[in-house]
Each structure stands twice: as C-alpha cells, then as structure tokens.
Amino acid sequence: MTGVLVEPQEEVVGTCSESIVWIDQVDTADAVAAAGSKIGRLTELHRAGVTVPQGFAVTVDAYLRHCAESGLDARIEAALKDLGPTPSEAEVAAASARIRALVEETPMSPALEAEITEAYEDLCLRAVDVNVPTAVRSSATGEDAADASFAGIFDTYLGVSGPDRVLTAVRACWGSLFTGRALAYRLRKGISHHAMPIAVGVIELVHARASGVAFSVHPVTGKPDRIVVETSWGWGEAIVQGLVDPDHVEIGKADGRVLRYDVAHKAVVSAFDFAAGRVTEIEMPAKLADRQVLDEEQIGAIVEAVTAIEEHYGYPVDVEWVIDRHRRAGDPITIVQSRPVTVTAQQTAPAAYDPVALAQKFVFSGKPIPGR
C-alpha cells in the first residue's frame, strides 16, 4: 500500500469482548463475523493501511444474546406468525412497525448496557473529548449480494453523542433489521431473520468539511478505466440518500488526470445540528451551493485511497469518504464505508481502435449513433 499511512497508536484504550469489538483490535479473520460486513470491512481497511475512523461494534453475538435473553425472539416470532405466507404490503408495514417498536422498547441487560457505555467512554478517551459525537451504523451480516440488496436499508444515525443516546441508537439500528423492505425481502426469499443477525457500529464522527462517494469503476457504464467521485459539502448523508445533486468528477485511473469536473447546484447539506445533537439536512448556504467542492490535491487523495482499496480486495469497490475539517494537504482522507460496487452494465475499456467492430456497433446495428 502506497502513500496511505497510519498514525501509530501509542496507547491502546479499549478491549474486545464477546459483545464489543474494536475496529483496530479485532482479528481481521473474525471481524466480519463479529461486527457485520460494514464494520468488519473497516477493520480490513485499517489493517491494509487505509485511514478509517476509530470506533467499536456491538457484536452480532450481543444482538443474538439480547434477543434470546430479553424474550424478544418469541415476541418477534409471534408478530411474524400473524403475517401468513403471502401478506399484503399494508400487513408487512404494520408488522414492521410493531416489531420495530418492540425492539426499541425492550431494554438491554444491565451488563450489556454497562459494556457499551464503557466502550463509549473509552472512545471519548481516545478522542480526548467529552460526549464525542458518533455515527451509529447498522452492520448486517450475510452474503455480499444480500449486503448489496440491503444497501442503505438499515439505519445510520449521525452525530449521536452521550451514552444514553448511543444506547437508544443501537436499539434503533437493531430495529431497522425489520423495516418493511427488509421483511418483505426475507419473506419473498424464505430467509429467517435469524439467518442474518445484525451488528451495530459506534464510530467517532469525523468532522466533515466535505464528503462523498467514490467508485473505482463507472457505476453506470461499468467502464473500468476511470474513478467516479460525487461530492458535496458537509456529511455524506444527503448524497447517499439522493437529497442533493452532487458535484460529479471523473478521473482517469491510469494517470490520475481529472477528465471532467461538473459543478452542481447543491441545494441541501447534511450539517451538524448542535441543539438536536445530530446531523440533519438543511438548506445549503447560497455562497456554497455553486462552489466547486474539491481541489486537485483532495481529488488525488481520494483516488489514492480508492485505488488502494480496489487493489486490496481485487474487485471494483464503492466507498464513502470524508474530508476532515482539520485535514491538511498531503494527509489521507478518511474512509467510512466500502463495499463491492454494483454496476448495471459490464463494459470493458476499449482495447484498440477496431474499425470493423465499431462499424458493426454504430453503422450496421440498426440503432442510431449515440449523441445524435
């Protein structure tokens, strides 16, 4: 891995247990099983030398034990029984609301609460901060394919600060395993929710100047010769949820040259609401809306990280990244999520100018030439 350096940790605070694993402590081999794929991959990236935020996960095991010991399992089972084999959309929605309420109301065991609280306090110590704001993210288990179809379906809470709010957010993330869409998917596929338990990551919230997504291939055409970046000011939620029209950047993979930079009018921004203690979407300040978000140095750092991650996994990836408010030129950017890219088309880069193939494609295919 080139260029992306890790700061050596002088003092390690926080230890792993059955219920809690730290991103930088858990064995890579166990990480995905214990912390779900989203958080588990952060461990893999950390080991590979990519800069990721610090944090821990409330493990799959903790979730399973909580469900069994609190009696949640039985109550969920009962709610699902009522559904029958082919429930209507409304029935699914009603069951989803019922189960999510159950999961959010059911208290954790005092022991688990204490463990999570202590881990959170350790995170504050690591950050040398009081009530450090965190991102509380659902981290599902299962195949990459399932992971992909569930992308964005489970909840993430940004800016959660203080132990009580963290505990509430963890329960809410557990509940998001039972959203209407997730329930419907599992019913259709005949998968039990036991087969895909969930972990929850509690991660230091990076103070974002700008955030975005980056694809190591073109996400629509599948062209593998370019990196595509979409970005806006503040946190990435507005981009991920499609609430803002982001700046669009394409970079040649072979030479890191910016091929195009389309500055968008960014009407909405995910910003930290200090009163509510969370990140929320507000109107973009007029002076920032039409301003180009990234400079060349920042683009270079994003490209470096994305390329390194793709090389590490050996397949095209799609990542969420953040530029810390305190980042200086030359520093790496922070990766908060990574997964295999899902592209709608598979297109290989043209290897050579082939007049015969081009004639077949554009002249004799019976279709009009593109762009006409």
Place this chain on the structure above:
Amino acid sequence: MANVVPLDEYTGEWYPGFRPEFLASPFIVDGTGPFTKDDEDKFWFLDFHWSRGLTPLAAFTWGQDGYCWGTQHAAEGLPLPPGRGVTSRFAGTHLYGSAIPETDPREIGARANRLGTTLPRFLQNYQQTWAAGRDELEATWAYFHGLDLAQVPTAELPGLLDQARRYHKRSMEIHFDVMYPLLVNFLGFYGACAEMGIDTADIGKFLQGEDTKIMETDRGLAELAVKAKRAGLRQVFEDNEGSAIRAALSAHGGSASQWLTDFDDFLQVYGHRQEATCDVGVPSWIEDNTIPLDMIRSFVLKETDHDFEAAARNAVEEREAAIEAARSGLTREEQAVFDAGLRSNQEANFPWWQDDHNYYIDLKVMIPLRRVTQELAARVGADDRNDLLHLFWPELRAVAEGRAYHGELKSLVADRRQYFDHWGALRGQMPKVLGTVPETVEDPVLIEIFGLNPASIRAMQNPDAAAETTLTGVAAAKGIATGPARVLQSSDDMHRLEPGSILVCESTSPSWTPAFGKIAGAVCDGGGMLSHAAIVGREYGVPTVTAVGVATVAIADGDQIEVDGTNGKVTILKRASEIADAAADGEAAG
C-alpha cells in the same frame, strides 16, 4: 485471316419454353424507372442533388449507371452487411431514392464476416487505392479531352458514346467503392467519439483544414477577382452580369484581354466542371461562363477580399484546439483508441474526400458523354445541340447508328422539353417523401448525409408546412444571423445572393461553396452533420441549419429570417409580403 468457327447451328431455340428474361439477371439488385404502384411499400425521399430535374438521357445514365449500379456494386463489393445500396425512381423528371435493405440474418452475418477482412485491407491501402482510381479516371479523361470530336468519323460516334457512358459508370464504381468504406470508418469513429462523451458537433472539426481541389478552385476564382481589380476592371464587373461580362470585357480590350486570357487558362484547369452531380444535361464552365464569371463578380464587388490563408489557418487552429479539448476529457485507454481512430481517419479522411473527389468525378465525368451527344446533334442537323439529351439511351444509340433524327423523334424531343420544363416548375411542390414513410430511418448515411432524422421526416409530412414560422433542424454550423432569405432552386440562381442574404435551398453541393464567402447564413431542407452545407458552413463560419425538411416550402423569397446555427432553429421574422405592403404604404404616404 483469322479463323472463325461458325456457331450458327448452336443458336436459335434452346430448352423448350425458354424465354430470354429467364436469364436476365443483371448484377444490380434494382434499376431505375418511373414509379409504379408496387413501389408504394418502400420509403422514397426526394434527392436534393438534382433539383433541376433530369432529362431522359440524364435520368437513364445517372439514375441507372450511377445511382443504382454504382451504389449496388459497392454495397456488394465491400460489402455493406444489412444494405444492398440504393435504387431510384422518377416522379416526372424528379429523382427519388430508396435504400435497399438486406434482411436475411444469415446473409447479413456472412457479409459482416467479409467486411471484417475487406475494411481493414481497404484502410491500409486507401491512399494507393484512391490514387489508382483517380489516375485511371484522369487517364480516361485525358483521352476524351485529347479527342478532336469534329474530326472523328461519324461511324465512330456510337463507340464513343459507349465509351463515354462506360467512363461515367466506371467512375461511379470507383466513387462508391471508396466512399462506402471511408464513410463506414468515419461513422465508426464518430460513434466511438460519441460514446466516449465527445461533443459530436466537434467531430467534424478533427478532420478539417486539409486543402481540396474544390478549395483550390475557389482560390483561383478569388485570385482572378484580385487581378481584375488591379487591372482596373471593377466597373465592368459592376455594370454587367453573367456571360454579358465576357462580352463587355472583350469590348473593353486592353488590360481586359490579358485578363480574359488568364481566365481561359484558369478554365482549362478548373473549368471542366458542371454545376451538378453527374448530370449530362448541365453545361460545363467552359461551355457556359456564366457561373464562374458571376462568382468572380461577387468576389470583385466584396469590400474586403476573402482571406483564404487566414481561413485555412483558422481551420487548422480550430482543429488542433478541438482535438486537444476532446483528448483532455478521455482516459489514457480512451486516448489510445481516439488517437488511433483519428490517425486512421486522417489517413483516410472522409470529409476531405467528400469535397475533393467532386473535382475528379461528380462535376466532370458526364462532360465527355455530353460533348459526344452534342457533336452527334450537330451532325444529324438537330435544331439545338442539346436536343439529343432528351433521348433515352437506345434512341440515342440508334441515332448514332444512323436512325434519322426528324419527324417522330424530333417532335418527341420537343414534347419532352415541354415535359421537362413543366416538371421543373413543379419542383417546389414535389413531396419530400413518398411511399411508406417510417418514423425513423436507421441508415446512418441517410441520417448524417441526407439529414433524414425523425424530426425532419415529421416536418416533411406536415401539411401546413407553408404556414410555419419557426422551423427546427440540425445545428450544423454555430452562430446567429439575420437577413433576407433567398430561396434558390439550384445553383444556377446563385447570382441572386447578395452579401448579407441568407441562402435557403434544398441542399448545397461544391458548386455552392463560393456563395459561403458572402452569405450571412444558410438553411437547407436536407443534409446532416456531414453534408456539404454543414462542412462548408463550419469552415466559413456561416451559421447554418440543415435537415429542416421544409425550409424551401415555409420560407418565401424576401422573408426576413433568423438562422440560429447554435441551436438548430430558423425563425421567420417578417414575411416578404408584409415587407412589400409596408413599403407600398410608405410610398403611398410619401
């Protein structure tokens, strides 16, 4: 004495019931002819190249030997996988074209395989192939040019007619054998560029800035204009028009005599040129000086001389800038494809060839047949040397073989002349499309060169086209211009273009090029991004909109119009009739 083995005993009746048409299977798929009811299931478009209409001899020689034979020969030779060339039909004197599709999937596949071998081979050998074809045609041209027709025995005229027809037919084989693969390569590159996100409006620029014989001709005309001004002849050009200029110059004497000598020297090189594509019915510049003299006149009367060198420099600079801009947005892998495609297309440059070949082929190859036909007319005592252009080929051959040209045949010619004029006057009302009109055509030649895109096909079927005041088309050359419209049926009317006027016509061809030196804008019924008007409009910086479909129907001569070549829009600001009424009111008031 040569030994002749008689074969008489082998002639006569063959298999029982055999009829000659059983074996009448010419190479071409479909020849020309007048429309029949059976043609209704095909899509026919009025071909803008022949807006004057075609005489019987022109209809046969071009319609059959050029349009059908040339395209169909090349479509088999390359081959074009899903197409077998084009065919033609006549409505009165007006030529309509239709593409011949190949629909059998296996046959298309087999043809595609052949293309896989032939196209790369053609591209590798293009320079030599085109040079050899050009040399062959120039050699035949030199042969005809060297003939003193007046001294040729009458008995040799039938043979000469055959040779002249064969020269044209052969030129069309060479023409389409080169044009199809050049075009296919160019459109493939065009598609690759479009797919890589390059602005398609810029693709034409990548290949511009190469000198052609047509541009060389235009420079020669401009130089003659400069010479005329230096020789103090400006007034003569100002006071006269067309062929009257020649008479006035002869009368002027002195410096004008030297100028006429220079002019005739120029014509000996560049004047073997007709103002139409392969139309035996049209005179050459040498035969009729009107067009070159009017072109020179328009150069003489211009305030500032057109700076050809600056225009050429600009074209090159614009080309290099466009290439640089396109490359900067491509990945390194894409750049490799783009660079190779660009090299291939610079080597085998379709837009360049599209202009240059006209000098060697389209504007010249009918001249020998025309001259032999005129010589024959003189010998058979025709009233007009162009009478025999109104015969069909077998009739012409018969006259050359000794059939008397009087009585029936002569009155037939008189009737056909009337027929020609009658239909010529109807040109503006001819439907632009006939038969079974599709919503879209898929043949890129029809789209990119003829401009038959879905919008223009729709516009052509609009029954209220004449009342429309806003028209849309292909944004062929950028910029906005406003001026009085000059609606011209053919380049014969080009002298009607004043500086600042806007040319409105069915389409342009190389004979129109000098017009772009003085017009403010151009609007054409036909023509895509690769049409002559689009290419020349870009080179001359004249805002141009093509493929409007019904410009010549909706716009009247003298209408004040705006051409928006950036957005492909034409607006009729004020009707000529309103302008005339206002002028009349003004006069009445004054």
